Amino acid sequence: MSGTIATSHRLTCAPSRAARELDLKRGDFDLAVHLGLIRTVPDEGGGGRRVARAEIDRLRAEDGFPDALRERVATAGTHEGAEIMDVTPTRFTSLARFGLLVPVRFYLNRYRTVVWLYLAEELRQFAADKSNAPLLTGRMPAQVREGLKARPRLDRRPRNWRGRHLGFLLRQAGDDPWAHAAAVACLLDPADVADVVEDPHEHDHLNRCRPRLPAHGAPGSPAAERAQELMTASEPDEVAWFRADLAHTMETARRQHPASRPAPEPALQQEDRPAPRDHTPPHGLLGWLRRRGRRPTG
DSSP, X not given: OHHHXXXXXXXXXXXXXXXXXXXXXXXXXXXXXXXXXXXXXXXXXXXXXXXXXXXXXXXXXXXXXXXXXXXXXXXXXXXXXHHHHTSOHHHHHHHHHXXXXXXXXXXXXXXXXXXXXXXXXXXXXXXXXXXXXXXXXXXXXXXXXXXXXXXXXXXXXXXXXXXXXXXXXXXXHTTOHHHHHHHHHTTSOHHHHHHHOOOHHHHHHHXXXXXXXXXXXXXXXXXXXXXXXXXXXXXXXXXXXHHHHHHHHHHHHHHHSOOOOOOOOOOOOGGGSOOOOOOSOOOHHHHHHHHHHTSOOO
C-alpha cells in the first residue's frame, strides 16, 4: 500500500506545489478548482485533493498560459466591478443585492465588513448582453427598484454564494451519496441536520465526510462567527429545500452504503457472570461490633 501511495504522489502534486507550477496565487488556484478549471483527484493516502501531473501539463500547454488562466479567475469588488460594467457603485450594489450578480468569494475586512467578490469575466459578459441594457442605464427597472424599496434589508448575495458553493461541493462529491449529503449538511444549521439525521451513527459518519468550508479568522473569533452566519442557510424556503435534499440523499446513502455500527457486545456466559453478593449477616466478633454499632444510643 505504501508503495502505491508513493507512486501516486510522484504522479500528482499537492495544491501548494500545483499553484506554483501554474503561476497562480493560492487563493486563485482554489477558485480555479471551484470553477472546474483545474481538475483534482483524491489523495490515496487520505490527505485531501491533489492535482495530476498530466493536468498541470495540459494547462501549461494551453494558449496564452499563464495570463489566460489568471484572467479566468480574476475577481472584482464593488468599485472595480462597477468600472467594468460602466455603472455607479450604488447601482452595482443594488443589482447584486437583488440577486442579479452572483458573488464567487467573500472576505471580512479589518472592520468585519463583508467584501463580496465577483468574477470579472462574468461581469463583462453581463454588461455585453443587450438584454441587460435597461439594468445598466437610465432609471432602474421598477421590479428591482420596488423590490428593494419594499424590503430595505433584502440581500441575496449570501444565498447566491451558498448556492454557487454547493454546486462546487457537489461536483467534488461525485456519485458518493454520503459526500453529497455532507455537502448539503455543511451549509445547514446543526440543529436542522440533527433534526433530519437522528441516528447517532449516521450523524457521525456524515461528520467524517463533511467538507471544509473557507476559513475566515481564528475559530471562535467574531470574524469566524460572522462568516459562519453567511455560510449557513437562513431563509425559510432555502432551509426547507436543503433539508429535503439532505433527507432524500440520506435515503440513497442508507440504501447503498449503510453507516457502520459497533459490533454488539457478546452475551455473558453463566460462568462469566459475577457471583451474587452474600447478604447474610456477618458472624463472630466483627459481626457483633457491627450490630452493636447499629443499636440506638441512650
